[in-house]
Amino acid sequence: MRIEVLGCSGGIGDGRHTTSFLIDDDILIDAGSGALKLTRAAMAKIDHVFITHSHLDHILSLPLLLDSVGNERDKPLQLHAIPEVLVILKDHLFNWRIWPDFSRVPSIKAPFLVFSPLPLGQVWNLTDASGMAREITPIPAHHTVPTSGFHLHGSNGSLLFSGDTNSHPELWRLVGQIPDLLHLVVECSYVSAQRDIAEASRHFHALELASDLAMLELTAEVWITHLKPGAEDEIMAELLGNLPADMRLAIERLKLGQVFHI
Numbered sequence: 001m002r003i004e005v006l007g008c009s010g011g012i013g014d015g016r017h018t019t020s021f022l023i024d025d026d027i028l029i030d031a032g033s034g035a036l037k038l039t040r041a042a043m044a045k046i047d048h049v050f051i052t053h054s055h056l057d058h059i060l061s062l063p064l065l066l067d068s069v070g071n072e073r074d075k076p077l078q079l080h081a082i083p084e085v086l087v088i089l090k091d092h093l094f095n096w097r098i099w100p101d102f103s104r105v106p107s108i109k110a111p112f113l114v115f116s117p118l119p120l121g122q123v124w125n126l127t128d129a130s131g132m133a134r135e136i137t138p139i140p141a142h143h144t145v146p147t148s149g150f151h152l153h154g155s156n157g158s159l160l161f162s163g164d165t166n167s168h169p170e171l172w173r174l175v176g177q178i179p180d181l182l183h184l185v186v187e188c189s190y191v192s193a194q195r196d197i198a199e200a201s202r203h204f205h206a207l208e209l210a211s212d213l214a215m216l217e218l219t220a221e222v223w224i225t226h227l228k229p230g231a232e233d234e235i236m237a238e239l240l241g242n243l244p245a246d247m248r249l250a251i252e253r254l255k256l257g258q259v260f261h262i
């Protein structure tokens with residue numbers, strides 16, 4: 001699997017984009033503002049979109065993408081998420097008031113969009129164009145709305161993406177159970193001075209993540225995502241400053257345009 005970071009910021013401005021990862025040329029993980037950069041030809045190739053949760057910074061490209069290229073596709077785009085997330089998107093986004101219900105446009109028989117519930121822990125798989133296995137599984141996370149992260153498993157190993165979350169024992173238990181984990185992409189939105197906002201919005205702050213990471217026996221590289229705009233350097237400095245020296249080398253800020261192969 002080739003995984004390209006289209007957006008990995010907790011906000012926008014000065015070139016920042018919110019969460020979206022392109023897998024090969026046919027899958028998106030989250031559809032934040034990063035996906036707005038795709039060409040129309042690239043958008044038309046997206047067959048599957050996996051959404052962690054319903055917050056705007058993770059979905060905002062999706063309604064516009066469907067409207068822009070739905071007509072040029074010969075099959076519906078499949079929207080995968082845990083069932084609770086799909087209910088929110090049906091009720092509050094594809095409800096004809098905010099945006100058309102594209103699961104009924106242009107017709108119920110041949111719509112632009114199909115809702116495809118994927119419960120926590122259930123493995124979804126699809127081979128790529130050359131027959132290589134690709135697996136995507138929703139994993140536990142803890143946020144203000146129903147949320148999952150995703151475990152991506154390719155032919156060379158695994159990448160685990162936390163989605164939006166704060167400290168969650170089930171997430172770390174799972175991390176310890178993936179023997180071929182190469183990359184852990186985990187959010188850290190705030191410095192600890194903003195712990196009140198972090199706790200209320202259920203995001204990691206740097207001290208909380210540092211104390212969780214210090215307890216793990218990790219061999220994977222750790223990539224920090226979803227940092228709030230303007231506070232990136234401060235968050236990374238506090239995080240690294242509170243980790244044992246031998247862990248600091250394996251932890252970096254996730255970069256726009258970065259590509260992983262798993």
Ligand SMILES: [Zn+2]
Nearest residue numbers: 053055143164
């Ligand atoms: Zn969120």
Ligand SMILES: [Zn+2]
Nearest residue numbers: 055057058164
């Ligand atoms: Zn977010």
